[in-house]
Amino acid sequence: MPNDTVTHSILKAKGPLLAWEEDTVVQEVPLTIHYNREEIATLLCSPSQTEELVYGFLLNEGFIRFPEDVYEIRHDPLDHLVWVEGKPCLLQKELMSKRFVSACCGKSRASFCFANDVLMVKPLTSTHSIPLQEAYAYGDFLQSHLPLFQSTGGVHSGGVGYEGEVLLTSYDIGRHNVFDKLSGSAFHSGLSLENHVIFFSGRVSSEILLKVAKMKVPILIARGAPTDLALSQATALNITVVGFAREQRLNIYTCAERIIV
Structure with a gap:
């Protein structure tokens, strides 16, 4: 397995003090x-x-x-x-x-x-829904299971969940690469994602939304913010977008009927 980090000598400032330290950075x-x-x-x-x-x-x-x-x-x-x-x-x-x-x-x-x-993106027909507490749990998972992010602050991460269980995870310096890795893992193992949840550490752009649509996933839970174009596409494609999911808080932007109390 490749080493995803390298060590650099850095000059670190804290208040008026400067000191040389070894720092861990992600590889690209x-x-x-x-x-x-x-x-x-x-x-x-x-x-x-x-x-x-x-x-x-x-x-x-x-x-x-x-x-x-x-x-x-x-x-x-x-x-x-x-x-x-x-x-x-x-x-x-x-x-x-x-x-x-x-x-x-x-x-x-x-x-x-x-x-x-x-050719590949069509409106989803899934009626799959999840409890609110399950949505909270996916939002919190990334924060508590991200040693590489905690040590470097330099990667995005994501996962696939079903009925509260985390089935797949991935991380990468590139947001879109996270989704391709999840998609490739599911594809190679024969796992259909049509009634699953994807959770993600970053913001939701239109390109990210299209990745989710191609994967036929009905619910996306992100710790970051969505863009207006992503929400417009999510409404047209019948995808639930949840943003700012952290610490028992979240915003449901589209197709709210899939998140139930």
Whole structure:
């Protein structure tokens, strides 16, 4: 398992005093993905859960639909390269065309501006609901189960829950990578997320909301704030968005009927 942190010597100030200390910071690596011998993207990410990240990215971008669509994955951890052999994708050039994706969600989207979003994102029909106390528990889980965040302050994290049980977790320097890792983990293990909950440490942008919609998850619980475009999309796609979930407090922004007392 890769080491997600490195140690740096820093000059730390506290009031009028300065002192040299050793500090722990998170690693950031550029992971370049090739699909059927074509370079399709470079993701800036944490060096852990690489295979899950690749599966989730290919699934959410429309390259694959089933686990058997991936024939082989080869990973060079030293040069941060991944080669995937898989089912031919007829729209491969149109879907990606060597897009570069940053750690902080890349280019912001004013609407569904990529063809694969329009094709893959549909309004959800799930009527799944959860008790309010369960929502509180997911919001608090990240705060109490985040040793890497507590030691570095440099990663986002998330998880998948069902009936109060945490089934999957992930973390990464990039918000969108957290969701791709969760999606890839569920996809590879054959877990359907249609009646599950995703909880997340950060804010909810429109791109994050689209990730959730592609995963067909009806409830998103975040410790941060949503944007207005994300809420507009959540209403149209029938997704419950909960924000500022921490310490027995939260805000329910859309589709409130899924959170019950």
